[in-house]
Amino acid sequence: MTLGTRIKNNAYLYFTAKLLLLLLFIFLFDFTIGKTLRYFYFKEEFGRQYRATYSIEKTTADVLVFGSSRAYHHYVPDIIETGLKQSCYNTGSPGQFIFYNYAVLKAVLKRYSPKLIILDVSDDELRVGAESYDRLSFLLPYYKDHEEIRPIVDLKSPLEKFKLLSSIYAFNSSFLMIAGGNSEYFKKKASDTKGYKPLNRTWNNPIEVRSPTQYEVDSIKINIFKSFIEDCRHAGIKLFVVSSPSYIKYNQKDYSISIIEKIAKKENVCFIDFANDTSFTNHSYLFDDPDHLNAKGSELFTTIVTGKIADSLQLLNRTSK
Amino acid sequence: MLFNSLDFAIFFVIVTFLYFALKHKYRWFLLLASSCYFYMAFVPVYILILGFTIVIDYFAGIFLETSKGKTKKLFLLASLIANIGVLSVFKYYNFLNTNLSILLHGAGYQNPIPYLSILLPIGLSFHTFQAMSYTIEVYRGNQKAERNFGIYALYVMFYPQLVAGPIERPQNLIHQFYEKHDFDYNRVADGLKLMLWGLFKKIVIADRLAIYVNAVYNHPTQHSGITLILATIFFAFQIYCDFSGYSDIAIGAAKIMGFKLMTNFNRPYFSRNISEFWKRWHISLSTWFKDYLYISLGGSRVSIPRWYFNLAFVFIVSGLWHGANWTFIIWGALNGFYLIFAIISRPVTDKVNQLTGIKKLPWLNRFLQIIVTFILCCFAWIFFRANNVSDSFVIIKRIFTNKDPLFFDKDDPSSFLFSFLGIFILLLIEAKREYYKGDFSFFNNKHWLIRYLSYTVLIIIILLIGVFDGGQFIYFQF
Numbered sequence: 108m109t110l111g112t113r114i115k116n117n118a119y120l121y122f123t124a125k126l127l128l129l130l131l132f133i134f135l136f137d138f139t140i141g142k143t144l145r146y147f148y149f150k151e152e153f154g155r156q157y158r159a160t161y162s163i164e165k166t167t168a169d170v171l172v173f174g175s176s177r178a179y180h181h182y183v184p185d186i187i188e189t190g191l192k193q194s195c196y197n198t199g200s201p202g203q204f205i206f207y208n209y210a211v212l213k214a215v216l217k218r219y220s221p222k223l224i225i226l227d228v229s230d231d232e233l234r235v236g237a238e239s240y241d242r243l244s245f246l247l248p249y250y251k252d253h254e255e256i257r258p259i260v261d262l263k264s265p266l267e268k269f270k271l272l273s274s275i276y277a278f279n280s281s282f283l284m285i286a287g288g289n290s291e292y293f294k295k296k297a298s299d300t301k302g303y304k305p306l307n308r309t310w311n312n313p314i315e316v317r318s319p320t321q322y323e324v325d326s327i328k329i330n331i332f333k334s335f336i337e338d339c340r341h342a343g344i345k346l347f348v349v350s351s352p353s354y355i356k357y358n359q360k361d362y363s364i365s366i367i368e369k370i371a372k373k374e375n376v377c378f379i380d381f382a383n384d385t386s387f388t389n390h391s392y393l394f395d396d397p398d399h400l401n402a403k404g405s406e407l408f409t410t411i412v413t414g415k416i417a418d419s420l421q422l423l424n425r426t427s428k
Numbered sequence: 429m430l431f432n433s434l435d436f437a438i439f440f441v442i443v444t445f446l447y448f449a450l451k452h453k454y455r456w457f458l459l460l461a462s463s464c465y466f467y468m469a470f471v472p473v474y475i476l477i478l479g480f481t482i483v484i485d486y487f488a489g490i491f492l493e494t495s496k497g498k499t500k501k502l503f504l505l506a507s508l509i510a511n512i513g514v515l516s517v518f519k520y521y522n523f524l525n526t527n528l529s530i531l532l533h534g535a536g537y538q539n540p541i542p543y544l545s546i547l548l549p550i551g552l553s554f555h556t557f558q559a560m561s562y563t564i565e566v567y568r569g570n571q572k573a574e575r576n577f578g579i580y581a582l583y584v585m586f587y588p589q590l591v592a593g594p595i596e597r598p599q600n601l602i603h604q605f606y607e608k609h610d611f612d613y614n615r616v617a618d619g620l621k622l623m624l625w626g627l628f629k630k631i632v633i634a635d636r637l638a639i640y641v642n643a644v645y646n647h648p649t650q651h652s653g654i655t656l657i658l659a660t661i662f663f664a665f666q667i668y669c670d671f672s673g674y675s676d677i678a679i680g681a682a683k684i685m686g687f688k689l690m691t692n693f694n695r696p697y698f699s700r701n702i703s704e705f706w707k708r709w710h711i712s713l714s715t716w717f718k719d720y721l722y723i724s725l726g727g728s729r730v731s732i733p734r735w736y737f738n739l740a741f742v743f744i745v746s747g748l749w750h751g752a753n754w755t756f757i758i759w760g761a762l763n764g765f766y767l768i769f770a771i772i773s774r775p776v777t778d779k780v781n782q783l784t785g786i787k788k789l790p791w792l793n794r795f796l797q798i799i800v801t802f803i804l805c806c807f808a809w810i811f812f813r814a815n816n817v818s819d820s821f822v823i824i825k826r827i828f829t830n831k832d833p834l835f836f837d838k839d840d841p842s843s844f845l846f847s848f849l850g851i852f853i854l855l856l857i858e859a860k861r862e863y864y865k866g867d868f869s870f871f872n873n874k875h876w877l878i879r880y881l882s883y884t885v886l887i888i889i890i891l892l893i894g895v896f897d898g899g900q901f902i903y904f905q906f
Contacts, residue, residue, distance in 0.1 A: 118613045119448075125617075132884040140888065155840065201839075241897040263897075266434050275891040282892060283842040 141274020144285060148248055148278060151288030153297040155200065156248075156281065162198035162302070163214040163249055163256075169193035171215065172302070173208040174227030174351075176201035180399050181351045182225065183409040184301035190413030191420075193222060197302030204232055204239055209331045210246055210256040212338060217255050220342040225416070226335065227349050229398075233324040233332070233363040240264075247277035262327065305402035306395035310354055314388060315397050318358040324366060332367065336374045347416055349379045352387035352408060354394040377419055379412065386411070429469035431677045432631050432896075439466065440681060443587075447685050452608040459605075459685075460578055463587035467550070470591075474549040477514060478585065484510040485559045486580045489573035492566045500567065507563040515556045518548055523752035551591030553749055557716055559584050562598045564720055571598040579605050586687075588678040592671070594692040594712035601687070609686020619683035621871055621883070626676025628886055628894075633850035634670035635895035637662040639843050644835065645813055648823045652832030656823050660806050663813045665851050668696065671710065695858045700797035702766040702804060713749070717742050736771075740764040750812070755820060759811040766804055846893045853889075 114120045151157040162171075170193050172182040178199025187195040198211050208226065215221065243263040250260050250271060261267060270276050278285065287293045339346040348371050350364050360368075360382065371378035386407075387393055393404030400408055429436050443462045450458055468475050488507035492500055516524075522543050529539035562583065565571035574580040583602050589595075644651050644659035651659070672693035679689045692712050699705035706714050718727075725738045740761065747760020770777075786793045814820035836844040870882035 118611050122611070122613050122616060125613075129880060129883060132880050133887055136884050136888050137891065140892070237897075244897065270434065270896075273891055275888065276896075279891065279896060280842060280846065280893055283845060284840060 137273050137275050141276075141278065144275065144278040144282060145248070147285045147289050148281070151285065153294050153299070154284060154288040156284055157288050158198070158299070158302050159200060159211075159245065159249075162196065162211050163253065164218075166196045166198070166215070167194075167219055168196035168301075169222040170195040170225070171221045171223075172197040172199055172225045172227065173211065174199045174225075175204055175229050177229055177351050177353075177399060178225075178227035179302070179304055180306050180395070181227065181405045181408055182412075183303050183305075183405055186406060186409040187225075187413050190410070190417055191223070195301065199227065199302065200245070202242055203245065204229065205328050205331050205335070206239055206243055206259055206262065207246065209335050209338075210243075210249075210259040212335060213255040213259070214249070214253055216338060216342055217253075221344055223345045223347070223416070223420075224339055225347045225349055225412075227351050228364065228367050229350075230319070230353075230361040231322075231363055233328045233366055235323040235325045239325075239328070244279070247271065247279075248281075250277065259331075303405075305405060306399055307402060308395045309401060310391045310394040310396055312391070312397075314354055314356050314391070316356045316358065317361075319361045321362050324363065329366065329370070333370060333374070336370070336376055340374075345420065347377050347379060347419070349412060350382055351412075352381040352384055352393075352400060352404070354388065354391060354397045355382075356388060357382050377416075379415055381408070381412075429466055431674060432627060432635075435469070444681075444684055448611050456579055456582055456605050459586065460582045463582065463585040463590060466587040467585060467590060470550040471547060477518070477549055477552075478555065481511055481514055481556065481559055482581050482584050485563055485584070486574070486577055488563050489566045489580070490575070492563060493573035504563060504567045508560060511556045511560050511563075515552060517544075518546060518552055520748075520752045554593050554595055555584050555590060557595045557713070557749075558589075561595070561716060561720065565598050571602070574598075574602055586682070588681040588687075589689055592674045592678065593710075594675055594678065594690045595716055596689060596712070600690060604687050607686070612686070615686065616684050619680040622680030622683065623677050624680075624883065624886055626673040626678075626680060628890055629669035629673030629676065629854065631673075631894040631896065632846075632890055633854055634666045634668075634673055636843065636850055636893070637666035637669070637847050639895070640836075640847055641666055641813065645815065645819075645823075648814070648819050648826065651826065651830075651835055653827045653830040654833070655835040656827050656830075658834065660810055660813070660823075660827075662847060662851075664697070664802070664806050664809050665854065667809065667812070668693070669850075669854065695862050697802055697805075698798060698858065698862045699801050700794060701770060701801055702763065703770065705801055705805060706763070706767075713746070717746055721745065736768045739767050743767070754817050755811045755814055758817065758820070759808050762808045762811065766808075849893070 114124050148156060149160060151160065168184075170184075170187055170191060172178050172184070172187075172195070174181075176199065178197060179201060180199075182197050182199070184195035184197050187193075198208075200207060205228075212224075240263045243260050246256055246260050247267075249256055250267075264270075336346060348367060350367075364380070364382065368378050368380065370376075381387065387400070387404065390404075393400055393407060395401040395404075429439060439462070443458070446458055447455055464475060467478065485507050488503050488510075491503045492507075495503060525539065525541055525543055528541065532539045562571065562574075562580075566573050574583065579602065582605055583596075583598060586596075586601070641659050641663045644655055645663070648656065675692035679692070682689045690712050692710060694708040694711065696705050696708040699708055722738060722742045725741065726734060727738065728735050730738065741764075743760040743764030744757055745760070747756040747758070747763075750756045750759070781787050781793075786796070810823050811817075811820045814823060870878060873879045873882070
């Protein structure tokens with residue numbers, strides 16, 4: 108009896124042989140497509156993914172801005188560069204909070220130490236929720252080559268390293284963005300400069316009033332925030348934690364922001380709070396929506412915050428002399 | 429442990445391997461133990477609730493078989509009260525209490541009854557109905573009482589259909605636990621194909637559509653009419669793919685081990701009227717209500733007003749089964765209304781068909797009927813998906829009044845485009861299954877290369893555009 112006949116006559120062997128054949132097909136397709144996606148992902152020249160790559164692997168700016176979409180749309184690097192006379196890049200990324208920021212910081216610190224970091228914090232920054240862990244999937248393309256960010260990505264799930272046996276998995280749902288990021292047509296339309304993107308609408312609705320209550324906070328997020336401060340201190344970076352303006356009237360400070368403020372105070376880190384700042388809350392025309400400033404608003408805000416940072420730096424210099 | 433998780437994949441491979449490695453007489457025990465583990469992966473302590481109803485129904489079954497007359501009725505009643513009681517406490521208590529509070533508040537009183545801070549046990553409505561079908565069938569004499577406690581427990585807890593159905597009948601399932609199922613290549617391959625297709629529907633289509641639907645339905649006042657229409661259509665496909673995808677995985681997983689579970693969905697969006705829709709949608713639940721409630725009320729063999737009442741009542745209860753909220757009750761009532769209206773208006777529709785001569789163009793007639801049925805379903809889905817009743821009416825109002833442009837993330841339209849791609853693939857495959865009578869098939873093709881390429885392409889699409897967790901989102905600015 109030949110091997111082929113023996114396999115055909117045994118249901119288990121027949122199934123195993125067919126399964127192996129299928130796995131071979133899947134491996135070949137997965138490997139080829141995954142490698143192609145990886146190649147073009149790191150060849151992108153603009154867009155959200157490109158900005159992440161630039162922040163993690165390329166920037167050498169003196170001043171870095173970290174944060175979510177609020178950082179991305181609120182801090183104008185050109186104004187910071189003029190005000191502080193140092194180069195600046197905005198690493199802010201929509202929908203990403205402290206985990207992503209810390210991962211980017213780790214990757215940056217492996218290459219060089221910026222002189223100054225502005226960390227923009229948002230409401231609910233420390234709130235318990237699976238979403239912030241799930242969103243770490245944005246960092247999967249960097250998992251292979253950046254061991255410094257692996258412990259942060261592993262917070263998502265201990266099974267992540269096994270899922271990454273698939274070459275495609277790291278680029279799940281991103282192939283259209285990869286195609287766009289490599290396209291000259293879309294490149295011409297790109298409107299971000301040094302990581303900052305202005306918003307152009309004007310908010311016309313009445314101000315929202317919020318009375319935030321205490322909610323459950325994530326101790327891992329608190330620890331990561333503390334590590335962020337600690338790592339900056341070790342690298343000799345001046346850190347400014349900022350809560351940028353929103354078109355919201357707070358009857359009480361957001362719980363995460365008040366915790367962040369307490370930690371910053373304890374760690375002797377400068378915390379600048381723009382919540383309820385009437386320079387903004389009295390002017391809806393400075394906003395695109397309640398959480399985001401528009402171009403006019405971001406220019407005004409960046410000028411003000413740069414001034415405050417410059418003043419604070421002068422004070423620090425005088426004290427150290 | 430969700431079907432679309434890596435944890436389940438590992439669990440399934442281990443259990444299936446052990447199942448075929450074990451002698452037949454030990455297999456039921458393996459399935460019971462693994463079903464307990466599967467259930468306890470959600471909230472471990474809730475297995476006690478399941479255990480409570482299993483014990484009650486097991487003994488109720490034996491007593492029902494050995495008793496007669498009023499005593500028999502009493503045993504059935506006791507079993508039903510225990511099952512519905514557990515369901516009521518965990519699913520409906522707070523809902524009823526909220527409504528009582530509103531009523532008392534209106535009359536100037538305060539509600540003294542406290543709220544319960546409890547989580548709904550996973551799949552409670554499914555396994556409660558499955559357990560109830562057992563005692564009812566034993567009562568009716570269609571099923572012998574199961575003497576082996578382990579087998580009865582397995583009937584209620586069989587892990588593939590424990591948390592989302594299909595809601596099985598004892599006549600179909602219990603005897604299968606006694607039958608020896610050998611490893612059969614074709615059956616295993618068919619089961620795996622079904623699981624793969626279910627997984628595709630769940631993570632490529634349903635979970636993708638959910639991203640847009642949630643972004644819109646959670647802020648209905650911020651969205652335009654066209655956006656709300658699109659989100660509602662997306663939701664129609666989301667709920668279908670979510671639910672039928674889960675059923676396919678359940679049926680496929682059971683099939684691999686040699687168990688035949690009932691078909692739960694049969695391409696419902698190709699229905700030509702609401703009555704047909706309910707014969708194709710969640711079949712195991714629709715037939716449950718038909719067999720145990722509708723027929724018990726007299727079905728259609730009663731006076732016309734009573735028949736209409738029976739239809740309306742069954743659909744309202746069906747709505748309530750789906751969730752403890754007025755939105756579900758309205759959804760059920762609306763479906764009942766559709767059916768009653770279709771019966772009442774039949775002479776008029778026949779006349780219109782005759783006058784327009786539409787029946788001479790059967791393909792156009794069929795197409796229009798499918799579209800009208802789909803629109804009616806979508807209208808009802810608004811109530812099903814909306815966060816509350818007032819949101820439902822806001823959505824309906826905005827659909828007809830707001831003319832703002834369509835919302836989508838211009839910076840990253842991927843999710844939006846993948847949604848359309850998923851629906852397109854689904855419709856293509858389902859339309860082929862519905863209308864194409866030839867024997868060409870990608871997944872069952874005679875040529876192994878086409879077959880293997882088809883499986884591989886499906887898996888690669890899942891890896892490329894499937895939604896594996898909550899990491900993807902629409903960057904929603906108001």
